[in-house]
Amino acid sequence: xxxxxxxxxxxxxxxxxxxxxxxxxxxxxxxxxxxxxxxxxxxxxxxxxxxxxxxxxxxxxxxxxxxxxxxxxxxxxxxxxxxxxxxxxxxxxxxxxxxxxxxxxxxxxxxxxxxxxxxxxxxxxxxxxxxxxxxxxxxxxxxxxxxxxxxxxxxxxxxxxxxxxxxxxxxxxxxxxxxxxxxxxxxxxxxxxxxxxxxxxxxxxxxxxxxxxxxxxxxxxxxxxxxxxxxxxxxxxxxxxxxxxxxxxxxxxxxxxxxxxxxxxxxxxxxxxxxxxxxxxxxxxxxxxxxxxxxxxxxxxxxxxxxxxxxxxxxxxxxxxxxxxxxxxxxxxxxxxxxxxxxxxxxxxxxxxxxxxxxxxxxxxxxxxxxxxxxxxxxxxxxxxxxxxxxxxxxxxxxxxxxxxxxxxxxxxxxx
Numbered sequence: 001x002x003x004x005x006x007x008x009x010x011x012x013x014x015x016x017x018x019x020x021x022x023x024x025x026x027x028x029x030x031x032x033x034x035x036x037x038x039x040x041x042x043x044x045x046x047x048x049x050x051x052x053x054x055x056x057x058x059x060x061x062x063x064x065x066x067x068x069x070x071x072x073x074x075x076x077x078x079x080x081x082x083x084x085x086x087x088x089x090x091x092x093x094x095x096x097x098x099x100x101x102x103x104x105x106x107x108x109x110x111x112x113x114x115x116x117x118x119x120x121x122x123x124x125x126x127x128x129x130x131x132x133x134x135x136x137x138x139x140x141x142x143x144x145x146x147x148x149x150x151x152x153x154x155x156x157x158x159x160x161x162x163x164x165x166x167x168x169x170x171x172x173x174x175x176x177x178x179x180x181x182x183x184x185x186x187x188x189x190x191x192x193x194x195x196x197x198x199x200x201x202x203x204x205x206x207x208x209x210x211x212x213x214x215x216x217x218x219x220x221x222x223x224x225x226x227x228x229x230x231x232x233x234x235x236x237x238x239x240x241x242x243x244x245x246x247x248x249x250x251x252x253x254x255x256x257x258x259x260x261x262x263x264x265x266x267x268x269x270x271x272x273x274x275x276x277x278x279x280x281x282x283x284x285x286x287x288x289x290x291x292x293x294x295x296x297x298x299x300x301x302x303x304x305x306x307x308x309x310x311x312x313x314x315x316x317x318x319x320x321x322x323x324x325x326x327x328x329x330x331x332x333x334x335x336x337x338x339x340x341x342x343x344x345x346x347x348x349x350x351x352x353x354x355x356x357x358x359x360x361x362x363x364x365x366x367x368x369x370x371x372x373x374x375x376x377x378x379x380x381x382x383x384x385x386x387x388x389x390x391x392x393x394x395x396x397x398x399x400x401x402x403x404x405x406x407x408x409x410x411x412x413x414x415x416x
Contacts, residue, residue, distance in 0.1 A: 039080035039124035048250040085146040107157035126185040183380035304361035323391040378408040
């Protein structure tokens with residue numbers, strides 16, 4: 001040994017083994033982990049707000065590693081959407097009922113399968129708010145075909161099939177049921193799985209008992225307020241709503257809105273500092289109109305039950321009259337600044353709580369949280385069924401939507 005070296009003595013019997021290089025194996029299910037993380041991100045934040053790097057980071061890999069599994073963000077989005085419809089198909093195909101089961105037994109079993117699948121995928125099922133806007137036409141058609149098959153499966157056992165029901169009304173009833181079930185993806189209120197299952201199943205079965213168009217009080221049709229062409233701020237908001245609804249917030253530029261309103265982009269900045277500020281103004285306009293209409297109803301309602309009936313009529317009326325505005329309100333929330341988003345969500349919670357307080361007076365066995373689940377379900381029915389009806393001017397269509405909404409709200413309370 002050289003003089004400059006020192007030696008280390010080891011106890012007898014201990015030898016030094018060469019150090020093995022650590023080989024990290026890629027998990028076999030990494031593709032599914034990526035897809036699950038992507039579905040949550042898309043559902044909660046929307047397509048444009050999520051990047052490939054965001055998704056990769058959430059599963060602890062690099063963007064380049066993610067591309068080994070999916071070629072681009074669109075492929076991830078499509079895979080997430082298809083995965084959810086496939087889960088629904090598997091759940092319905094797995095339903096088993098006895099040989100002497102009635103149509104009601106089959107309907108109940110099918111609905112529970114859909115409900116449980118949605119609860120399991122609660123954080124990801126909201127992706128369907130975005131699919132029609134961001135999927136290509138062929139992919140969108142594929143997913144809608146799968147969804148229609150699920151709808152047909154549930155619709156074949158409706159109670160009304162015993163006495164006859166038109167294909168359109170069958171479609172409306174099933175859409176309302178799926179809307180009730182899907183409502184849990186639009187809020188984060190907590191309840192036990194059994195509690196959620198009961199609320200959603202009872203609401204769907206209440207819808208099943210509705211005979212659409214029978215002795216319904218038709219709400220008056222409101223007309224959308226006419227915007228003065230001399231009020232440029234209002235005109236900008238009107239055109240922004242129309243464009244955001246038809247093309248989506250991210251695919252509409254300041255220049256697009258300015259041109260639609262009839263003046264140049266630089267002039268627009270006199271009214272709004274940017275597109276996000278314009279969107280916030282649109283949202284606050286929708287919230288203010290809803291609060292004002294609600295206050296008018298509550299000021300004249302003599303009882304909780306009559307207040308809920310009048311509120312449902314008002315909500316249907318307002319949603320049909322200003323469906324572009326209401327659609328933007330529910331689909332573009334994630335594009336607001338965090339401060340505006342937090343403020344408006346708090347207003348939403350207070351609005352739902354106001355309805356839920358009345359509902360607890362009518363259905364005294366419901367807790368406040370359970371009542372809020374019911375209110376969310378009832379409110380969700382309006383835009384979903386309204387879209388099927390094209391938000392048409394016929395009062396019969398609005399009357400049917402109101403019937404479905406009040407069936408969810410009151411459940412069996414009116415039968416007692």
